[in-house]
Amino acid sequence: MPPSTEGPAQVGVLAPSGMLGAGFAPETIERGLALGPDVIAVDGGSTDSGPHYLGTGIAKTTEAAVSRDLRILLKAAATADIPLIVGSCGTSGTDSGVDWVAGIAERVMAEEGLTLKVARIYSEQEAAQLKEELGAGRVHALAPHGPLQPETLESCTHIVGMMGHEPFVEAIREGAQVVLAGRATDTALAAAVPLMLGMPAGPTWHAAKIVECGGQCTTDPRLGGVFATIDHDGFVIEPLDATNVCTPMSVAAHMLYETANPYRMREPAGTLDVSDATYSALDDRRVRVEGSRFEPADQHTIKLEGARVTGYETVSFSGIRDPYIAAGIDRWAALLRVILTERVSQTLGLTDDDYGLDIRLYGHNAILEDIDPDPGPPKEVGVMLLVNAPTQATATAVAKVANPLMLHLPLPEMPYLPSFAFATSPAEIERGAAYEFVLNHVVDVDAPTSMFRIHHTREVSRA
Numbered sequence: 001m002p003p004s005t006e007g008p009a010q011v012g013v014l015a016p017s018g019m020l021g022a023g024f025a026p027e028t029i030e031r032g033l034a035l036g037p038d039v040i041a042v043d044g045g046s047t048d049s050g051p052h053y054l055g056t057g058i059a060k061t062t063e064a065a066v067s068r069d070l071r072i073l074l075k076a077a078a079t080a081d082i083p084l085i086v087g088s089c090g091t092s093g094t095d096s097g098v099d100w101v102a103g104i105a106e107r108v109m110a111e112e113g114l115t116l117k118v119a120r121i122y123s124e125q126e127a128a129q130l131k132e133e134l135g136a137g138r139v140h141a142l143a144p145h146g147p148l149q150p151e152t153l154e155s156c157t158h159i160v161g162m163m164g165h166e167p168f169v170e171a172i173r174e175g176a177q178v179v180l181a182g183r184a185t186d187t188a189l190a191a192a193v194p195l196m197l198g199m200p201a202g203p204t205w206h207a208a209k210i211v212e213c214g215g216q217c218t219t220d221p222r223l224g225g226v227f228a229t230i231d232h233d234g235f236v237i238e239p240l241d242a243t244n245v246c247t248p249m250s251v252a253a254h255m256l257y258e259t260a261n262p263y264r265m266r267e268p269a270g271t272l273d274v275s276d277a278t279y280s281a282l283d284d285r286r287v288r289v290e291g292s293r294f295e296p297a298d299q300h301t302i303k304l305e306g307a308r309v310t311g312y313e314t315v316s317f318s319g320i321r322d323p324y325i326a327a328g329i330d331r332w333a334a335l336l337r338v339i340l341t342e343r344v345s346q347t348l349g350l351t352d353d354d355y356g357l358d359i360r361l362y363g364h365n366a367i368l369e370d371i372d373p374d375p376g377p378p379k380e381v382g383v384m385l386l387v388n389a390p391t392q393a394t395a396t397a398v399a400k401v402a403n404p405l406m407l408h409l410p411l412p413e414m415p416y417l418p419s420f421a422f423a424t425s426p427a428e429i430e431r432g433a434a435y436e437f438v439l440n441h442v443v444d445v446d447a448p449t450s451m452f453r454i455h456h457t458r459e460v461s462r463a
Helices: 026-034 052-056 063-080 095-112 127-135 150-155 166-173 186-196 201-211 248-256 323-327 329-348 392-408
Strands: 010-015 039-045 084-091 118-122 139-141 158-162 178-181 226-231 234-239 264-267 270-273 278-281 287-290 293-296 301-320 356-362 381-389 429-437 441-444 453-456
Touching: 010 026, 010 186, 010 201, 026 063, 039 063, 039 095, 039 186, 052 084, 052 158, 052 301, 052 429, 063 084, 063 095, 084 095, 084 186, 095 118, 095 178, 118 166, 127 139, 127 150, 127 441, 150 301, 166 178, 166 186, 166 453, 186 201, 186 264, 201 226, 201 234, 201 248, 201 264, 201 270, 201 287, 201 293, 248 278, 248 287, 301 392, 323 329, 329 356, 329 381, 329 392, 381 392, 392 429
Parallel strands: 010 039, 039 084, 084 178, 118 178
Antiparallel strands: 010 226, 118 453, 139 441, 158 301, 226 234, 234 287, 264 270, 270 293, 278 287, 301 381, 301 429, 301 441, 356 381
């Protein structure tokens, strides 16, 4: 987007936190408003917590937390007469997630007597339409995935497309004061208004990347969000909390976060290049960045995310403090797997192909496994057994077969029967359907907004 000859000299972006519902101190928002923002932008979701939330269309945040944050931000946006943008609503950006957040916003505005125009942007995709795009050769795999198969699309419970900044700009230009969107790139939320107002793409996208997680680019992320001031030559980042600090190191380091390349990051419209960026301390808490570039793509693409059911899970967790078992815990875990497999075959008539087992030894290589630099014998171990099967009944039956083994299984040479402790009663906890991400593909589009639907709702006010 070329710079505007009539636009503002700079644009301010208030990023209150890394995620709606994560919480922030109200006084940080007050200070942010004093800095003169042109937009409040906050992410509403993430894939960090796995595929369950996309698979089910259920948020990982509680309604009370989202309502609390929205109440503060809606009042702030109304006071400053600036847009409030929330992306990836309901964690995964499904249509139901957008409607869930919109319902909360409507109740909050009615309670506070606010009258604001709200736009919902839906990003959920139909498998049938995507199959047509696939057949036309417009769907491409991202590494390490291979070519997409039509049946993979059909197996997904939910599929979303990841929008860039363009749908936000369109909604705001059509009069929206609050934009609640489905799945979006984290950066698009903060980049939309600066780009719309004529700020150059290089500094804008780089600033948006730095503020995407709120205070993550500060020396104390616990103290709240940040404020970005973008101009035609670069941008300035400062914390919203007056006691917090941004340093050149803390700001530059955020390009390492969730990126395959710390110098280049792809957006639907092109690629941010920060290889020549410079980071300078303006004072003891503010940092200025210059030299960022943005390379427009020859083809605009929309990334797809999809999740499907892989089976049903039941989990058991027991704790081991027996010193002899702990010293030989790897042998014990291997024995548990062998004996459990045999007993499941004998009692349930199931083979290895009928279910899956995952045995995790917390306190002993459960996280790093074989690359743990300190694999010495533990003093105590938490044993997690996770069973996956085509039905919940089968998963639970396998876990029940494991019950006596996870309570008393001795090593072959032991002259006594050890006792362990289950963390819960009943020992078996049914987790329900388990999901996996199965899409890591992009779709070529002719228009940046073509895969998304913008719905403007009525103004909301106290009756």
